[in-house]
Amino acid sequence: GEDVEQSLFLSVREGDSSVINCTYTDSSSTYLYWYKQEPGAGLQLLTYIFSNMDMKQDQRLTVLLNKKDKHLSLRIADTQTGDSAIYFCAGYNAGNMLTFGGGTRLMVKP
Amino acid sequence: EADIYQTPRYLVIGTGKKITLECSQTMGHDKMYWYQQDPGMELHLIHYSYGVNSTEKGDLSSESTVSRIRTEHFPLTLESARPSHTSQYLCASSARLGEQYFGPGTRLTVT
Numbered sequence: 001g002e003d004v005e006q007s008l009f010l011s012v013r014e015g016d017s018s019v020i021n022c023t024y025t026d027s028s029s030t031y032l033y034w035y036k037q038e039p040g041a042g043l044q045l046l047t048y049i050f051s052n053m054d055m056k057q058d059q060r061l062t063v064l065l066n067k068k069d070k071h072l073s074l075r076i077a078d079t080q081t082g083d084s085a086i087y088f089c090a091g092y093n094a095g096n097m098l099t100f101g102g103g104t105r106l107m108v109k110p
Numbered sequence: 111e112a113d114i115y116q117t118p119r120y121l122v123i124g125t126g127k128k129i130t131l132e133c134s135q136t137m138g139h140d141k142m143y144w145y146q147q148d149p150g151m152e153l154h155l156i157h158y159s160y161g162v163n164s165t166e167k168g169d170l171s172s173e174s175t176v177s178r179i180r181t182e183h184f185p186l187t188l189e190s191a192r193p194s195h196t197s198q199y200l201c202a203s204s205a206r207l208g209e210q211y212f213g214p215g216t217r218l219t220v221t
Contacts, residue, residue: 033208042212092208103151
């Protein structure tokens with residue numbers, strides 16, 4: 001099955017950019033997703049990128065995909081304290097299953 | 111806005127009790143999922159359903175069972191709760207591809 005790996009923790013100062021990285025193993029992943037989980041809540045879909053795209057921008061969020069290296073990143077511009085949460089990347093593959101990474105806890109310091 | 115509900119939100123129960131965690135969605139989604147989430151954040155798929163009367167076990171072996179008699183309802187049952195079942199349980203539904211909508215979760219503690 002697919003493996004999706006993320007670093008566990010990222011700390012940034014308010015106003016800086018945050019970059020959360022993810023690597024995956026299954027080259028048949030057709031869509032790659034970013035989900036956000038705030039304390040005490042379920043996951044919320046943030047954005048996604050189709051596998052034939054290199055970049056997708058949505059307001060403060062930029063997703064970069066390097067298919068050759070199987071590397072996905074999420075950049076949050078002008079990070080705010082409200083962005084503090086756990087961020088999960090996930091790959092959707094030919095088996096119609098979504099595989100989640102272990103999550104990256106983002107802490108934003110004022 | 112997604113409409114998916116889980117009850118109870120928090121549950122503390124003694125070993126050996128039977129419990130059912132409820133999950134309902136009002137979006138008419140065919141696909142529904144149950145995940146167990148570690149304190150260390152990782153999500154494990156324990157059950158899924160692609161429609162009424164369809165249920166499958168997920169990647170993580172679980173002693174729980176599920177049923178899908180109605181499209182909107184996907185309850186999870188533990189016949190005999192044990193301390194090892196202490197965890198956060200998340201329910202999700204999906205209409206297409208990897209776009210899943212999650213409920214708020216049930217935090218279960220078995221004493």
